[in-house]
Amino acid sequence: MSDGTGVGSGVRARPRLTVLSGPSGVGKSSVLAELRRMGPEIHFSVSVTTRKPRPGEVDGVHYHFVDAAEFRDMVARGEFLEHAEFAGNCYGTPKAPVERALASGTPSLLEIELQGARQVRVAMPEAQLVMLAPPSWEDLVGRLTGRGTEDPAVVARRLEIAREELAAEPEFDEVVVNDDVKSAAASLLNLVVGPVPDA
Template identity: 55%
Template sequence: MSALPGRLTLITGPSGVGKGTLVQRLLLLHPEIWLSISATTRAPRAGELDGQHYFFLTRDAFEGQVAEGGFLEWAEFAGNLYGTPRQPVQAQLAAGRPVLLEIELEGARQVRQSFAEAFQIFVEPPSFEELERRIRGRGTDSEEAIGRRLERAKVELAAAPEFDAVLVNGELELALAELEQLLGKGS
């Protein structure tokens, strides 16, 4: 069974819950799904290509697109603007291709307003303790940053009932199978 053609699906959840891993595995199994590419005003990092990793825009160009309603969602983080361009998403949907967005909670809420027909999935950990273990296990954040991520996670987890489906990412293979079913790809 294939994903519903031309359907926009959004995945969100707290940092450390494993959204990126789930999405990477899903795309390996189902390359027909198009993962939306975000736009940003930040400079490209080494190895990042325009149109592949991000659409790199000047602040003026980004703000112009905001004014024209050119984003499904957008926000400012650490002095840079990030957003999901509407046109590429609509072009893929019009071509009948399933589209996937992996974004944060506030972006998901904006998409709910700008593209109400999107199917929204919230990924949560099997427990808060497991989420903390995963975040600490990355070994990339200071204790202060870990504390901020965990406080933010509490707020995000409280938002799970807002979504069309909640997916618990405890055991990766089971979560991936459930994600496929939610996308209409399961057996």
């Protein structure tokens, strides 16, 4: 049964890699959680990180948790599609699972920071870059400051980074505004599995 997004329509475009990026606090985790419920045929890339697991995070599900030495070895072996340092920790996207998914005909989605998205653009020019944006700058400020659990200096730094990330919007192929999680997930699903025009 088709839901209007191309899923179940019987029409299969060639699979592609979609890169989702957006500032801290924009709701990427919530949108991706909704997308998982809507689009089970999508391969969700699991990043490698050197940061410690947070409560409830499962190794191999949320991230692959490694130490700094192992991460450096993986970089040296060329195992990453992209890798970057963010907030004092290293993050990387394993190349092999993405390549396997695309080769099998399954669209692949990865969520990474701006500098990583730029690396993917160079490594895989055919990848689709999507920015998840807040309804407004004031809305994002409210989300970040409303947590009330972090040092003001940390929040200020996140806002500074967020401003830089939003300024990079012209580098992205598509922008999805997260003013409603379900609507944003539906828009993202359509971009991930929608038809791809012939080159």
